[in-house]
Amino acid sequence: MMFKVPRGTKDLLPGETGNWQAVESLIRETCRVYRYEEIRTPVFEQTELFTRSVGDTTDIVQKEMYTFQDRGGRSLTLRPEGTAPVVRAFVEHKLFGQPDQPVKLYYMGPMFRYERQQAGRYRQFVQFGVEAIGSDSPAIDAEVISLAMDVYRRAGLENLKLVINSLGDKETRNAHREALIRHFEPSIGEFCSDCQKRLEKNPLRILDCKVDRDHPLMKTAPALTDYLNESSAQYFAEVKEALDMLGIPYEVDPNLVRGLDYYNHTAFEIMSTADGFGAITTLCGGGRYNGLSEEIGGPEAPGIGFAMSIERLLMALDAEGVKLGDSEKPDAFIVALDEPSRLEAVRLLGELRSAGIAADMDYLGRKMKAQMKAADRIGAKFVIMIGENELEQGAATVKNMEAGTQEAVPFREIAAAVKQPS
Known part of the structure; x- marks a missing residue:
């Protein structure tokens, strides 16, 4: 019998691993400069950690998780993303009690999602991410975005675009939620079954739908930024001011929403604008998640972070003709x-x-x-x-x-x- 690598996974052969090692070294050095320390969590967690934090209306929870029962009958899930496990570890090990806050962490390792394989997207993939937990300062939002941009720049990428938005606080989200329901409800029958379920549970997820992205109502949907209350608008203004001070160009996209339920206030994506990179241009995404610590049983601990695919970073390097590492030649x-x-x-x-x-x-x-x-x-x-x-x-x-x-x-x-x- 001839065995092959499982669908949606990939072998990394010696001719390829030089680039991987170079990228990993570059990431670790960038995190050292920014004073983020590495954390390593298990590759599987209790399933409820993801259903509670990521959101039971998201595609990840509904369609993409690898979930199984162990011999004790406990439901476990291969981690589909890194933020929830890191915040779980932050709470479990009482890192909120450390004198120096925020706690700045980074991780790098395999994640697992059952999705259709396409260029740069696999069912087992490697993510690098950072989490800064314990501060609600707009300046730390700008620092996290700056770290992500620095990784790409140090790798040699030039064709990049940073897009930001504000998802506001709870009051903002509730007002926007009602406006979305009023907007989509009369024609919701024209949308996919997932969007029909999301209308009442979480209408913001409709804006992130891949099936109905070209529906005319998507273009005229109420913008979340139009519903920002005074404090949320001020927070967003201060994030933009900090990015300006750092000399980081950005575009504001009122329709940018992240695919996970725990986000609020700042949301951002970094995209490749290189010719020939492909239809899916997103390299990295992240945002603020105040309230996630409390959701999984911890104290109030506002946080912000991002995750980037190493596979897609390497794709972007190929698109721009940048080569970081070669196989080591013997002495x-x-x-x-x-x-x-x-x-x-x-x-x-x-x-x-x-x-x-x-x-x-x-x-x-x-x-x-x-x-x-x-x-x-x-x-x-x-x-x-x-x-x-x-x-x-x-x-x-x-x-x-x-x-x-x-x-x-x-x-x-x-x-x-x-x-x-x-």
């Missing part, structure tokens, strides 16, 4: 010409690696010519040749592949010669 390759030489090669290989030198040797018993071709193919900087004469003289022939020079080097001095070539 040295040992060519052994006979069996006694191979034993010495094994010893020398261990010595080189102990000295921190990336080295390899032939394990197929090939002739010298084939071994030299292999060394050249993998880009070895030095080739170390050992044969009968070299064993007798106690010195190997070391060839500098870039310079095209070679010399006899005593075995005990090879590590130093490779580390500090003349």
Whole structure:
């Protein structure tokens, strides 16, 4: 039987992982500069954590979660997103009691959603996200957005667009909710079954519908920004002012809503405008989620965060012709010409690696010519040749592949010669 990778997943082969490692290193360094610390949560959680926080009217909860029962009959779900688990950990481990607030965290790891596979979207995918929990300052909203933009800029992306909106507070959302119901109700029969269910439960979700996005009523729907009360409008103004101070350009889109129920106030998306990137341009999305901590049993702890797909970041890099990482080339390759030489090669290989030198040797018993071709193919900087004469003289022939020079080097001095070539 021939086994294949499960639908919606992907193998990352050695030729691809160099870019992944470069992106991961860049992300960790950016988080260090912004003073965000890594948190790692389990890949599965209690199902109710997501139904309560993400929202039972969302596509994620209704259609996309991988949910199963364990042997104890408990309902568990592979995490479809990272914010709810991080806030759960924040509450469970009482991080709200730390003297320094807000608590600034980042995560990077696999998420799972059962959705139709398309370019840059998989059923198992890797997300990087940050969460700043414990402050309701507009300045921290701008900082989180700035961190996301910095990751893309440091990676070398230039064709980016930041779109922001305000979802307002509870009072704003209630007023807007009633306006949406009045707007859509007379023609709701023309919409998909999901939107018909959302009309009473959460009409804001209708604006995020992928099926009816081109319906004429979508374009004339009441804008949430028209219903902002004074405090919400002031908050949004201060977020924009902070972004202006940071020199981060943005567009305000009154129709931008995020697909998760816990968002309020600031919402944002970062998109690629590169030619040929594809129809789905969103790279990253996030927003403020005051009230999520209380929803899952914790104290009041306002927060804001974002999540970005590593797969889509790599797609954007490809679209702009940016390459971050290549496969590491070895410092040295040992060519052994006979069996006694191979034993010495094994010893020398261990010595080189102990000295921190990336080295390899032939394990197929090939002739010298084939071994030299292999060394050249993998880009070895030095080739170390050992044969009968070299064993007798106690010195190997070391060839500098870039310079095209070679010399006899005593075995005990090879590590130093490779580390500090003349």
